[in-house]
Amino acid sequence: xxIKWQEIVDDFIDYLHHEKNRSPNTLRTYRTDIESLLxxxxxxxxxxxxxLDLTTIRSWIAVQSxxxxxxxxxxxxxxxxxxxxxxxxxxxxxxxxxxxxLLTPKVPKSLPRVLGKAQAEKLMDESAVLEDENQSTxxxxxxxxxxxxxxxxxxxxxxxxxxxxxxxxxERLTIRxxxxxxxxxxxxxGIPAQKALTNYLNQSRPELANDKSQNAFFLGDRGKRLDVxxxxxxxxxxxxxxxxxxxxxxxxxxxxxxxxxLEGGADLRIVQELLGHASPPPRNTPI
Numbered sequence: 001x002x003i004k005w006q007e008i009v010d011d012f013i014d015y016l017h018h019e020k021n022r023s024p025n026t027l028r029t030y031r032t033d034i035e036s037l038l039x040x041x042x043x044x045x046x047x048x049x050x051x052l053d054l055t056t057i058r059s060w061i062a063v064q065s066x067x068x069x070x071x072x073x074x075x076x077x078x079x080x081x082x083x084x085x086x087x088x089x090x091x092x093x094x095x096x097x098x099x100x101x102l103l104t105p106k107v108p109k110s111l112p113r114v115l116g117k118a119q120a121e122k123l124m125d126e127s128a129v130l131e132d133e134n135q136s137t138x139x140x141x142x143x144x145x146x147x148x149x150x151x152x153x154x155x156x157x158x159x160x161x162x163x164x165x166x167x168x169x170x171e172r173l174t175i176r177x178x179x180x181x182x183x184x185x186x187x188x189x190g191i192p193a194q195k196a197l198t199n200y201l202n203q204s205r206p207e208l209a210n211d212k213s214q215n216a217f218f219l220g221d222r223g224k225r226l227d228v229x230x231x232x233x234x235x236x237x238x239x240x241x242x243x244x245x246x247x248x249x250x251x252x253x254x255x256x257x258x259x260x261x262l263e264g265g266a267d268l269r270i271v272q273e274l275l276g277h278a279s280p281p282p283r284n285t286p287i
Contacts, residue, residue, distance in 0.1 A: 061077065144199075
């Protein structure tokens with residue numbers, strides 16, 4: 001991609017970062033989508049950003065679809081482009097907004113996979129077993145703490161990986177998380193999670209920590225802050241030990257926690273606040 005195109009992308013990402021306060025993960029996604037569009041535009045001999053039009057954008061999306069991109073991915077990329085072209089027009093980089101008439105592909109709605117209570121208990125029990133020739137005790141203690149906290153607090157996986165040492169209050173049994181839109185909230189956790197977290201702090205984190213760790217709460221094998229992909233692998237590895245369970249993600253574990261709270265009699269609005277939702281969902285919409 002040419003230098004001029006790259007400068008435009010960099011300015012756009014700066015705008016999202018400083019004015020829209022988008023998260024690092026969101027910024028990376030926008031950059032990937034927009035750079036892909038502009039590289040495609042260059043391949044079609046577009047010489048200037050002013051030449052970017054609706055036909056080129058639709059053609060790029062069609063290529064993505066032909067290459068097997070899922071409907072959800074196409075919808076996300078379409079949304080990225082619409083934000084980008086609107087920004088171009090508002091900053092007089094282009095005379096018009098070529099993405100204004102771009103339609104977002106419909107994404108089929110599906111219910112999240114949820115564990116039954118017995119399956120969730122089995123997941124926690126299995127993750128607490130430390131005898132595994134393929135994993136060290138240090139890693140197993142850490143992974144058990146992660147699963148207990150995800151299930152106890154229903155926080156997002158990104159919120160878990162962003163936790164710092166100061167964010168855990170062991171006296172009040174709460175954690176402070178920074179959610180979407182940089183909105184801060186406090187989420188509670190129970191005694192099983194408290195025990196797992198304390199065990200991790202006392203036995204595992206000191207073994208994992210090094211000069212790269214800083215104040216990160218959950219650390220990877222090399223001492224750096226654990227990332228989202230690593231947590232997904234941890235959940236997948238743990239759920240594979242539970243017989244007849246669905247192949248869940250950290251997001252599904254979050255919905256499992258919320259579902260079990262509601263089944264236990266918790267108020268819907270309280271659960272919504274716990275999840276960090278701005279408002280309750282429409283009726284018949286999964287949490």
